[in-house]
Amino acid sequence: MxxxxxxxxxxxxxxxxxxxxxxxxxxxxxxxxxxxxxxxxxxxxxxxxxxxxxxxxxxxxxxxxxxxxxxxxxxxxxxxxxxxxxxxxxxxxxxxxxxxxxxxxxxxxxxxxxxxxxxxxxxxxxxxxxxxxxxxxxxxxxxxxxxxxxxxxxxxxxxxxxxxxxxxxxxxxxxxxxxxxxxxxxxxxxxxxxxxxxxxxxxxxxxxxxxxxxxxxxxxxxxxxxxxxxxxxxxxxxxxxxxxxLNDHSRQSIHAYIDKAAKPHHNEYTIDASTSIKETVRYLIANKTDSAVVIENDKVTGSVHKDRLLAVLAGIDEEEALK
Ligand SMILES: Nc1ncnc2c1ncn2[C@@H]1O[C@H](COP(=O)(O)OP(=O)(O)OP(=O)(O)O)[C@@H](O)[C@H]1O
Ligand SMILES: [Mg+2]
Incomplete structure (x- = not known):
């Protein structure tokens, strides 16, 4: 620091x-x-x-x-x-x-x-x-x-x-x-x-x-x-x-897409809730992982999943797609 x-x-x-x-x-x-x-x-x-x-x-x-x-x-x-x-x-x-x-x-x-x-x-x-x-x-x-x-x-x-x-x-x-x-x-x-x-x-x-x-x-x-x-x-x-x-989705933070229900299992990859969707996908790809634990104000608040973020970027309704 x-x-x-x-x-x-x-x-x-x-x-x-x-x-x-x-x-x-x-x-x-x-x-x-x-x-x-x-x-x-x-x-x-x-x-x-x-x-x-x-x-x-x-x-x-x-x-x-x-x-x-x-x-x-x-x-x-x-x-x-x-x-x-x-x-x-x-x-x-x-x-x-x-x-x-x-x-x-x-x-x-x-x-x-x-x-x-x-x-x-x-x-x-x-x-x-x-x-x-x-x-x-x-x-x-x-x-x-x-x-x-x-x-x-x-x-x-x-x-x-x-x-x-x-x-x-x-x-x-x-x-x-x-x-x-x-x-x-x-x-x-x-x-x-x-x-x-x-x-x-x-x-x-x-x-x-x-x-x-x-x-x-x-x-x-x-x-x-x-x-x-x-x-x-x-x-x-x-x-x-x-x-x-502001019109570009990939610049939004992942905040709205955190999975808070799923108790994050042990995961060495962590990302801050303020990170953009684009940067998060980049991070997941770079680390060859599908998910990461989300940290907000030094506390674990949930996890993010690559599929979910990719769906947002592609404009796909994930629930619809899973039916
Ligand atoms: N050795 C020096 N003596 C007097 N003034 C200096 C000296 N070095 C820099 N300055 C002045 O300090 C100010 C800041 O300069 P600095 O080099 O940090 O700017 P900068 O933001 O990097 O600019 P640029 O984008 O052009 O590189 C300027 O007004 C510059 O003229
Ligand atoms: Mg300079």
Missing amino acids: IVFKNVSKTFPDGTEAIKDMNLHIKEGQLVALIGPSGCGKTTTMKMINRLISITSGTIEIDGKDTAGVKEVELRRNIGYVIQRIGLFPHMTIEENVGLIPKLKGKKKAEYQDRVNELLNLVGLDPDTYKKRYPLELSGGQQQRVGVVRALADEPPIILMDEPFSALDPISREQLQDELKQLQMKIKKTIVFVTHDMDEALKIADEIVLLKDGVIQQIASPEQLLREPANDFVRSFIGEERIQTY
Whole structure:
């Protein structure tokens, strides 16, 4: 868990980039920071791994004030994909993505398979690309390597600053899907900066909307669309998008489809009642299971079943179908 307590940042020239920020980022969540250019997204992110110092307030990770942790140690446990790629030009792709595991004293054999798997996942054939240098790759390919590098070591926290911005729309959608599935499987805490509202709505568990260094709203994608906190939020999302999403069943939460009668048997898969139908189906498929236990306010309230949700998505009346 990452906790911001009354965090402010004023740069030496007097620019107040962040004003009294309070934020709880839960473990295993994907949180999207979004807002107009210059609103403080990158600054917020860089304060987490102390690439930027805090002027006042504290940031705690798992209850520990980050100010007291050595920078090197802090950064080794926090993966980071920067806005402008940031691969080391004199190292091959293989060396770039293996750098952190190597620094941690791991042997090549221990991380090689993982690196190959991830390269394949982002559509880069390891045999073709591993021995190349960053400049021998296109901008979009380099960006994919940046993503692989952040994931290769499986740090508990990953910071991603507009990681997909240089990609074409198709690769971008693919990587969004892959990141989301990966995150649901490996349960990493991911802080993801984007200025693309559709991207945030698609992949985030929670969205933090910033304007001029001040948080305007913290909400799940569904909450944000249903109850924009103010006119700025509403106009930043856009009226058309609000209508489109609200008319889309898959964005509804599973709340109305919880089976409360069936006593949930032991099940290692749990999902929060506020999760959308789409995300829940994605989670069930990713985990190769037909049902999950539903948690609401830290209590088990029932279970959800894949068939029921698929029926809702397909517009099928399940009772009718079972006759
Ligand atoms: N080193 C610096 N010195 C002074 N002001 C800075 C410095 N770095 C950033 N700022 C200012 O702080 C504010 C927030 O910048 P930040 O980079 O966090 O914005 P951002 O939300 O990431 O924007 P973008 O979407 O364009 O990447 C901006 O007004 C920026 O000009
Ligand atoms: Mg930025």
